Amino acid sequence: MAVVHIMTKGERTALHSAARHLHTQFRGTFGPETIEAMLLTSYAQIATRSTVHRWLTLTAERYARERLRVLASTRIRATSTTPSVLFLCTRNADRAQMACGWFTHLAAGRAIAWSAGAAPTATRVRPSTIAVMAEAGIDISPESPMHWADEYVLAADVVITMGHGDACPLLPGRHYEDWDIPDPGSHAIHHIRPVRDEIKQRVTDLLYRLT
Numbered sequence: 652m653a654v655v656h657i658m659t660k661g662e663r664t665a666l667h668s669a670a671r672h673l674h675t676q677f678r679g680t681f682g683p684e685t686i687e688a689m690l691l692t693s694y695a696q697i698a699t700r701s702t703v704h705r706w707l708t709l710t711a712e713r714y715a716r717e718r719l720r721v722l723a724s725t726r727i728r729a730t731s732t733t734p735s736v737l738f739l740c741t742r743n744a745d746r747a748q749m750a751c752g753w754f755t756h757l758a759a760g761r762a763i764a765w766s767a768g769a770a771p772t773a774t775r776v777r778p779s780t781i782a783v784m785a786e787a788g789i790d791i792s793p794e795s796p797m798h799w800a801d802e803y804v805l806a807a808d809v810v811i812t813m814g815h816g817d818a819c820p821l822l823p824g825r826h827y828e829d830w831d832i833p834d835p836g837s838h839a840i841h842h843i844r845p846v847r848d849e850i851k852q853r854v855t856d857l858l859y860r861l862t
Contacts (some may be wrong), residue, residue, distance in 0.1 A: 658694075665708035666690060673716060680723050689722075690715040696798060706774060713795055721765055722802040734762040734861040737807035743768025743796040745780040745835050746813045749847055752784050752791040753854040761862045765807070767799035779840050783847045809861070828857075 658666075673686045681689075694711035736754060740747035743766055751766035758764070773796050781792050804810060809826045813834075821827065830853055835843040 658698075662694075662708050666694060666711070669708060669712035669715070672712070673719065676716070677719055677723070681719060686715075686719065689719055693718065710774065710795070714797055717765070717797055718800050718802050721800075721806045734808050735806055736762065736764040736809045736811060736857070736861075737799075737803050738764060738766040738811045738813075739769065739799055740766075740813040741769050741834065742773060743771045743798075744773045744775075744777045745843075746832055746846065746850065748776050748780060748791050748794055748796075749784055749850050750811065750813075750854055751794075752789045753787075753851050754858065756789050757851075757854060757858055758862070762858065765803055766794075767797045767803050769799065771796035771798050777835075777837070779838070779843055780835070783840055783843045786844075787847065787851075809857070811857070 670683070670687050670690055673690065674681075674683055677686060690711060693715040694708065697711050697714060698707060738747040738750040738754070747766035747768065751764045754762070754764040776791055776794050776796065781790075784791050804822055804825070807825060809828070812827070812829045813832050830850075832846060832849060832853075835846045
């Protein structure tokens with residue numbers, strides 16, 4: 652049975668502050684009610700899954716910010732000529748993060764990408780994953796594992812799954828691919844490098860087909 656987390660007074664105060672920050676960032680795009688609803692649903696989703704609540708409000712703000720950013724993209728998707736891609740893996744702590752990092756680096760503004768997870772349990776990208784991408788000159792250390800949301804799929808032209816295609820809704824007008832890439836898990840860096848290099852090859856091919 653899931654443990655229900657009761658919001659504390661301090662968390663309520665922090666969420667009100669987060670709502671003000673988001674309203675400043677998205678002023679003119681979303682109203683206060685939309686922003687607050689997105690923030691509260693993000694908080695509820697994370698609180699249900701999390702066993703450590705120390706950074707709950709901060710994580711909820713990051714998640715809401717990403718969802719709002721992606722949702723804003725759906726408003727221009729129909730008329731935009733810039734391809735968009737969603738990378739999905741289980742925990743969003745390694746493969747999808749590497750794919751998104753490679754894609755953003757190699758696309759150089761010709762296309763955009765997001766990453767998310769079917770069941771993220773960590774609060775940060777795996778350090779070994781950050782390290783192997785840093786070897787390639789790509790910094791993914793600011794990224795955080797995020798749970799996929801409907802907004803992500805709505806904003807994407809292409810959805811790339813890595814073993815969890817059944818966890819993603821199939822919507823018309825999207826191109827879906829499942830990349831059979833092994834989960835590097837907690838292996839040492841020398842075991843993760845081949846995964847990194849395979850993802851680079853696949854992303855390079857995808858970009859060639861898109862652009």
